[in-house]
Amino acid sequence: KAGVTQTPRYLIKTRGQQVTLSCSPISGHRSVSWYQQTPGQGLQFLFEYFSETQRNKGNFPGRFSGRQFSNSRSEMNVSTLELGDSALYLCASSFLGTGELFFGEGSRLTVL
């Protein structure tokens, strides 16, 4: 069974640009959650989607948004990038959202 796939794995952007990251969950999983990891703040919850609906949202500004499609694939978007958005962005899928999490390898974003 294929794991969670995140694309792209690495990307470099400049301040003010926007970025879209993609996450394909394990087949059959309906929940996708997103996390930001930085050296200073550690791992922080961004949001969670279940059956195309956002169920939970972390304490991030409105520049961070996401969505989930009918095939459970999810995207997250960060607009007007700031230097502090440089981070590893991880997504995880689970069957129901309250069970074991399966993580992707992450998308490492560098903002210059």
Added chain:
Amino acid sequence: KNEVEQSPQNLTAQEGEFITINCSYSVGISALHWLQQHPGGGIVSLFMLSSGKKKHGRLIATINIQEKHSSLHITASHPRDSAVYICAVPSFNTDKLIFGTGTRLQVFP
């Protein structure tokens, strides 16, 4: 006070040693996650537990709900166990995960 605290922050061990990593939390929870992160970033879920003890190979996780404390034990540690170990709990009344700061483990041959 952080809602999830781990100790120690850093841990070095010789191959074969018994390792214990601790996690304390302040919120009421439905379950606690133990995660492993290797250099390069990928995270693997080791355990999700809500009571008692779970064992997988050389790894053992225990949780005491009344004391709001969990431990992760590694028996007969090996250099390939070198990683960051992170505990996480859902925040009260939601499924938003709150993460500990992680324990960096290095096991030397």
